[in-house]
Amino acid sequence: MAAPARKKPWFAPGDGADHLTALPLELRAQIVASLPFRQIVQLSALSRLWRHIHHHAPVVKLRLYEFVYLEDYVFGTDRSLPGVVDEGAILGLRLALGRRARDGSAFRVDTLALDYSVADPRMPRHAERLIAPRSASPSPSDLPPAVRRLDVDGEYHLAPAIAGPGAAALRRLHLDKVSLGEWPRLPSLRSLALLSVTVEAPFTPAAWCPLLEHLAVSFSTVEQARVDIRLPLLKSLDMEDVDVRPHDDSFEPFGQVTIDAPELEELVLTCTSGGTAEYRSFTLRAPRLRYLGYHNQFAGRVDVDVGRPGSVRAGSISFESNEEIACPEMKLCRMQMMRMLEGLLPELSPEDVADAARPHLTLDKYSVESFDSGKMIPEEKLTCDLSALMTTLKV
Secondary structure (H helix, E strand, O other), X not given: OOOOOOOOOOOOOOOOOOOOOOOOHHHHHHHHOOOOHHHHHHHOOOOHHHOOHHHOOOEEEEEHHHHEEEEEEEEOOOOOEEEEEOHHHHHHHHHHHHHHHHOOOOOOOOEXXXXXXXXXXXXXXXXXXXXXXXXXXXXXXXOOOOOOEEEEEEEEEEOOOOEOOOOOOOOEEEEEEEEEOOOOOOOOOOEEEEEOOEEOOOEOHHHOOOOOOEEEEEEEEEOOOEEEEEOOOOOEEEEEEEEEOOOOOOOOOOOEEEEEOOOOOEEEEEOOOOOXXXXXXXXXXXXXXXXXXXXXXXXXXXXXXXXXXXXXXXXXXXXXXXXXXXOOOHHHHHHHHHHHHHHHOOOOOHHHHHHHHHHHEEEEEEEEEOOOXXXXXXXXXXXXXXXXXXXXXXX
C-alpha cells in the first residue's frame, strides 16, 4: 500500500515588498501607538520614511520602570535603593520628547500615559522632567499643550500636581491608585475616571472641572463628610464601591451624597465588595435620567427627584443581606426602595406606588459560602425591575 502523499506547506502569497512602510504616515503612527514610546523611538532607525515616526504617534507611553536594572541588588550609601537607573537612556528619551515638541509638523498627542513607582524617590524627578519637555526648568507635571488625555498610576502614593498649558486643554483624565490632597484645575475636562483613589480634598468637581460629562469612581474612599456633585453637563455617573466618611471617623461611614445634574441620563451606584455602602443621606436631582442602577447603597434619608414622572425607563434597585456582611435589615432596605420609587413616580400616592411595584418585586433566598468558616449561610436579595415596572405603568 502506497504511503499517503504529504501535503506541501502553504505560504501566504507575497511579493517581498514592505507594505507597512508604504502605508500613509498617519496610519503607521496609529499602528505603532500601542508600543511604549521608547520602542517607537527605536523604530526611527529603520529607514528614512520611519525617521520621525515617534513625532507622530498619538499615544505616548512612558514606563520608567523599564530603565531600572539589577533590581535584585541594593546600591547606594544608605543601602535602601534597589537597582541602577539608566540615567543616559532617560536623558535620551527626554531629548526625543523635546525634539517632538519643537517639530511644527508633529501630530497632536492625544494620550500621555506615565507609569512609575512613586515609592522610588529617584522616579518623580525624572517623571516631572519627562512630562514637561517644553520648559527649560520644568515644574511638576506641566503638560504639553497638545495633550488631551492623561493616565497616571501612582502605586498608592500622592498624585502629582497637574498644571501647565496642557492642563487647560486636557479632555480625559484617568487616575489609578493615588491619593488626592488637592484637585487640579482642569477647565476643559470632559471625562474623569478614578480607580482605587483616596480623596482627601473636598469632593466638589464643579469647582475644578465644571464641564465634566462623564464621571466614574470605583473602589475609592472619600475622606470627607459629603460628596457634592453639581455638574450642569454631566451625562453619565458610575460610582462603584465608594466609601464616604470623614477621615477622623473610621467607624461611621455616614457621609452625605448629593447629585444635582440636569443633563444626567445614566446613573449607576453599586457596592460589590461583600457589603452595603451606607450614607447619611442620598439626594438626587436629575430631570433627564433614563437609566438607574442602584445596588446595595443604603441611606438614612433619601430624596429623589427625576422631574417628569416615569422619565426613568430602565434599570433596577436591589439590596442583598446575610448574617455575615455588614448591611441593614431587609425591612429597612425595602423601606428605602419604596421611598426611591415614590420619587420616581411622584404622581402616585405611596399606597399606589406599593401596589404598582408589588408584581415587579422579587425576594430571592439562597445560600452562599461564608468567608470565615466556609459553611453555607442563608442570604436574601430584594430586587425591583424598573424596566418592567415603567413598561406596565406606561407613564
